[in-house]
Amino acid sequence: MTLYPLPLEYILLSPLRGSGRGSSFIMIKLENIKKVFRTDVVETTALGGISLEVKDGEFVAIMGPSGCGKSTLLNILGLLDNPTEGHYWLDGVEVGGLRERQRTLTRRGQIGFVFQSFNLIDELTVEQNIELPLKYLGVPAAERKERVTEIMRRMAISHRANHYPQQLSGGQQQRVAIARAVVVKPKLVLADEPTGNLDTKNGKEVMDLLTQLNAEGTTVVMVTHSQRDAAYATRIINLLDGMVVEKTLL
Ligand SMILES: Nc1ncnc2c1ncn2[C@@H]1O[C@H](COP(=O)(O)OP(=O)(O)OP(=O)(O)O)[C@@H](O)[C@H]1O
Numbered sequence: 001m002t003l004y005p006l007p008l009e010y011i012l013l014s015p016l017r018g019s020g021r022g023s024s025f026i027m028i029k030l031e032n033i034k035k036v037f038r039t040d041v042v043e044t045t046a047l048g049g050i051s052l053e054v055k056d057g058e059f060v061a062i063m064g065p066s067g068c069g070k071s072t073l074l075n076i077l078g079l080l081d082n083p084t085e086g087h088y089w090l091d092g093v094e095v096g097g098l099r100e101r102q103r104t105l106t107r108r109g110q111i112g113f114v115f116q117s118f119n120l121i122d123e124l125t126v127e128q129n130i131e132l133p134l135k136y137l138g139v140p141a142a143e144r145k146e147r148v149t150e151i152m153r154r155m156a157i158s159h160r161a162n163h164y165p166q167q168l169s170g171g172q173q174q175r176v177a178i179a180r181a182v183v184v185k186p187k188l189v190l191a192d193e194p195t196g197n198l199d200t201k202n203g204k205e206v207m208d209l210l211t212q213l214n215a216e217g218t219t220v221v222m223v224t225h226s227q228r229d230a231a232y233a234t235r236i237i238n239l240l241d242g243m244v245v246e247k248t249l250l
């Protein structure tokens with residue numbers, strides 16, 4: 001008989017949970033994560049054995065040349081994909097081997113994603129796009145309305161509530177994408193080159209929003225090519241050919 005059905009990591013780590021920014025609670029722990037993409041003809045090792053930790057409340061930038069595995073790593077962190085090998089603990093619970101349905105359920109409400117290409121749904125208005133994750137979570141209509149209204153106000157997009165994504169500027173689309181990512185109040189926000197398609201001014205706005213969310217306690221992991229954006233982070237993890245080569249505390 002097992003005395004403790006929970007994973008050992010969970011028992012060790014959970015008493016520290018919730019103490020917010022600056023706490024030593026480890027939100028993300030990766031141990032020797034490998035990812036190999038196989039087709040009939042080629043085998044690509046995208047991640048060659050990544051071990052790292054991200055503490056609750058950190059703002060981490062992941063940097064490295066094109067093709068070094070940044071997006072692959074972020075997709076694994078965000079439970080959009082499984083590693084081929086290795087262990088991943090999220091909030092002390094091992095999630096690296098979850099099946100797709102479990103990954104989706106675990107992701108919902110806990111993790112918000114922001115992509116370089118915004119990834120909004122063209123057929124839905126700004127308001128409907130932002131509301132969608134709340135619908136998935138089964139939040140009642142009245143509360144959905146309240147939360148969407150509030151987040152649109154914060155992201156300065158209320159005046160475009162009934163527009164469709166194609167009718168918005170790039171900066172506006174990314175603000176909607178951030179609103180959609182954070183409307184569920186996730187503990188972790190993952191952003192893959194969130195300013196990659198934006199001009200300097202809109203890029204700075206997006207970085208300021210992520211910084212604000214982080215100051216309120218949200219853990220942020222962001223992939224970027226920009227030294228300027230990386231300077232917003234509290235730590236930089238440098239990748240090369242699917243391996244961590246350097247971790248810099250800012
Ligand atoms: N679905 C896939 N099938 C096969 N190979 C893939 C797949 N996704 C990524 N790769 C390969 O894995 C490696 C890492 O890709 P990844 O997209 O993680 O790089 P990246 O660091 O995000 O690059 P960029 O800065 O250009 O976005 C690349 O060599 C890529 O070709």
Ligand SMILES: [Mg+2]
Pocket residue numbers: 070071072192
């Ligand atoms: Mg990428």
